[in-house]
Amino acid sequence: MSDTHETHASAHGGGPFIAAIDQGTTSSRCIVFDKDGRIVAVDQKEHEQILPKPGWVEHDAAEIWTNVQQVVSGAMEKAGITKQDVLALGITNQRETTLLWEKATGKPVHNAIVWQDTRTDALCKELGRNVGQDRFRRETGLPLASYFAGPKIRWLLDNVDGLRERAEKGEILFGTMDSWVIWNLTGGPNGGRHVTDVTNASRTMLMNLHTMSWDEKICSSLGIPMALLPEIRSSAEVYGEATGDLAGLPVASALGDQQAALFGQTCFEEGEAKSTYGTGTFLLMNTGHEPVNSYNGLLTTVGYRIGDQEPVFALEGSIAVTGSLVQWMRDQMGLINSAAEIETLASSVEDNGGAYFVPAFSGLFAPYWRSDARGVIAGLTRYVTKAHLARAVLEATAWQTREIVDAMQKDSEVELSSLKVDGGMTANNLLMQTISDVLDAPVVRPMVAETTCLGAAYAAGLAVGFWSDTDELRANWKRAAEWTPRMDADTREREYRNWLKAVERTMGWIEEEN
Amino acid sequence: MARTIQSLERAAAVLRLLAGGERRLGLSEIATALDLAKGTAHGLIRTLQQEGFIEQDAATGRYQLGAELLRLGNSYLDVHELRARALVWTDDLARSSGESVYLGVLHQQGVLIVHHVFRPDDSRQVLEVGAMQPLHSTALGKVLTAYDPVALSEALDGERQAFTERTVTGEDGLEAALELTRGRGWASDVEETWDGLASVAAPIHDRRAMPVGAVGITGAVERVCEGEDLRPLLVAAVRDTARAVSRDLGARRF
Numbered sequence: 001m002s003d004t005h006e007t008h009a010s011a012h013g014g015g016p017f018i019a020a021i022d023q024g025t026t027s028s029r030c031i032v033f034d035k036d037g038r039i040v041a042v043d044q045k046e047h048e049q050i051l052p053k054p055g056w057v058e059h060d061a062a063e064i065w066t067n068v069q070q071v072v073s074g075a076m077e078k079a080g081i082t083k084q085d086v087l088a089l090g091i092t093n094q095r096e097t098t099l100l101w102e103k104a105t106g107k108p109v110h111n112a113i114v115w116q117d118t119r120t121d122a123l124c125k126e127l128g129r130n131v132g133q134d135r136f137r138r139e140t141g142l143p144l145a146s147y148f149a150g151p152k153i154r155w156l157l158d159n160v161d162g163l164r165e166r167a168e169k170g171e172i173l174f175g176t177m178d179s180w181v182i183w184n185l186t187g188g189p190n191g192g193r194h195v196t197d198v199t200n201a202s203r204t205m206l207m208n209l210h211t212m213s214w215d216e217k218i219c220s221s222l223g224i225p226m227a228l229l230p231e232i233r234s235s236a237e238v239y240g241e242a243t244g245d246l247a248g249l250p251v252a253s254a255l256g257d258q259q260a261a262l263f264g265q266t267c268f269e270e271g272e273a274k275s276t277y278g279t280g281t282f283l284l285m286n287t288g289h290e291p292v293n294s295y296n297g298l299l300t301t302v303g304y305r306i307g308d309q310e311p312v313f314a315l316e317g318s319i320a321v322t323g324s325l326v327q328w329m330r331d332q333m334g335l336i337n338s339a340a341e342i343e344t345l346a347s348s349v350e351d352n353g354g355a356y357f358v359p360a361f362s363g364l365f366a367p368y369w370r371s372d373a374r375g376v377i378a379g380l381t382r383y384v385t386k387a388h389l390a391r392a393v394l395e396a397t398a399w400q401t402r403e404i405v406d407a408m409q410k411d412s413e414v415e416l417s418s419l420k421v422d423g424g425m426t427a428n429n430l431l432m433q434t435i436s437d438v439l440d441a442p443v444v445r446p447m448v449a450e451t452t453c454l455g456a457a458y459a460a461g462l463a464v465g466f467w468s469d470t471d472e473l474r475a476n477w478k479r480a481a482e483w484t485p486r487m488d489a490d491t492r493e494r495e496y497r498n499w500l501k502a503v504e505r506t507m508g509w510i511e512e513e514n
Numbered sequence: 515m516a517r518t519i520q521s522l523e524r525a526a527a528v529l530r531l532l533a534g535g536e537r538r539l540g541l542s543e544i545a546t547a548l549d550l551a552k553g554t555a556h557g558l559i560r561t562l563q564q565e566g567f568i569e570q571d572a573a574t575g576r577y578q579l580g581a582e583l584l585r586l587g588n589s590y591l592d593v594h595e596l597r598a599r600a601l602v603w604t605d606d607l608a609r610s611s612g613e614s615v616y617l618g619v620l621h622q623q624g625v626l627i628v629h630h631v632f633r634p635d636d637s638r639q640v641l642e643v644g645a646m647q648p649l650h651s652t653a654l655g656k657v658l659t660a661y662d663p664v665a666l667s668e669a670l671d672g673e674r675q676a677f678t679e680r681t682v683t684g685e686d687g688l689e690a691a692l693e694l695t696r697g698r699g700w701a702s703d704v705e706e707t708w709d710g711l712a713s714v715a716a717p718i719h720d721r722r723a724m725p726v727g728a729v730g731i732t733g734a735v736e737r738v739c740e741g742e743d744l745r746p747l748l749v750a751a752v753r754d755t756a757r758a759v760s761r762d763l764g765a766r767r768f
Contacts, residue, residue, distance in 0.1 A: 447631070
């Protein structure tokens, strides 16, 4: 896709530009943006997924750093520009992926443990003691779950020979991928800045949301020496200047990927929300300057913090199975040849024919959190065809969105005015219409699909004065499409009731967990 | 009965021989089974192979039916696949042109709009996906009619309504417009369908150079035209987009 952006580059004038690095789960990318927020060039490189055991997922951090350097120079080359044309570098990253490395050499002491890795499941149960998974929720906004970085650090300290002693002596540094990239960009062992931003820090389970600093008590409960931890900074400020090939370039933003998408979608007002529809789906809602406790199974997290301004908080809900359900229909069921065909098949009928599909493949997540649930197709009769099932597949994503939005509204007492969407599934017109129908709210797609990188670029551009304020960024946001509700209230209520009945039928399938 | 062509009959026999299950045969087996000289059989096989109807297994050197044969029965491009592939490019076109973008395919006697990107000016706009446009007067319709023989027969046989004073309804006029479209690779509609609006469109081709759709922009005639002519930069942007989508379809189909 980068090649034609090159041919368009002439239309972008002479710059200057902002380069954003997206250090993601499967690849690292760099996108160069112009002042209007348009893409000038893209470069991307995948890295190896290391799977040592079932449930374990690791990355080679040295490979990632090499790839990051390559995609930055690759993107600038494709744009036909040099570092003199770039005002700042921004960073967004896969969240929670955990790395420990030697301060003196920059050598990782172990592969990075990826957010999906479940090796800390048992450790998390143990850490919950008699309180359970909400032991640290009040301070951190998070339940004790294997995703978050804190328990992963503990696992490394327990399992890599001699590491705890070295960590206590201050020879070892911890970082999520933002910290790793910034430390290396700014000099590595030769004076690299050991920092992280508030959004990434809020996913470690070690940061107190009320003080925005590391929580000593939690660190000691988890057995993590504080000497390991980076300094917590805002999401948009100059952390330092790059060295090496990029010498002199300010490194000026860091945001976890979902928070970066919230920023790229310019959800700067309380109550504004974005939903990224990919393999899974992540919904974040801006809740303003106070962290909102969730009693409905959502996460409380930092949305962003610009320089020394007040931090902005968010509620987060995720849906485990959305795009992957369409893939399942294609690969496991063979009912369609390509993901896009789900819409063709679903459009061949008027409704779901009475069928409901709850894809609780590995349990129910927000807002239920039931690991004993498994997937169900309910309401089958002889009348139901594969087209009705295709429709039920799309409706499953829509109803799950509705459940998370309902939970957010309950927790925050803020009504959702419209939902901003991005991600691959926004190409599915019927799905977007269905989401609007079941939410009874407009669904809006922006013109730049790459909202994650754009968010990192925006934050970096704000830090160096390329953009003056968030109002200017908002003016860059252009509506590419909008779906408005067409479903009547009676139908919506009836369908929602049926969906909830189907959800009920998934629960308690697994009788005993081993 | 009219004369039949022997080499086609023989090619059909080769395909029939390979049809069904996991059948793989060597050159001499095919030649023997069909009672052909090895050289003749080889010529047939090579030609079928070039067309993708037969494939040769690299390890054994044996022949089997090719993927192209399977595609023949199921070769139409899913319009939702087309939209998914076009999404990035059409967003960029709306941004660079400042106008709304439409993607259309032939459907019955008209153009079915399968994708629509709003004009980037924050004005209130309604998604027009699913709407129909006429073949003979719109830029999208003229592109489809110029490149797709099925569209051409629909446009020639169908009723050609006059929407404005400038609508061309006569057969000769239409043929001339299509000739012009094929010659320059794009079509226009300057107030031929809607007063005050002008459009530019270009064809999208799949990897076998079949016309699968058309992409174009529509906007106020004062913005899209310069005097009587269409702005060259807008024409270039539309054609770039059509080429980019075509390339995307050709490079990786599934």
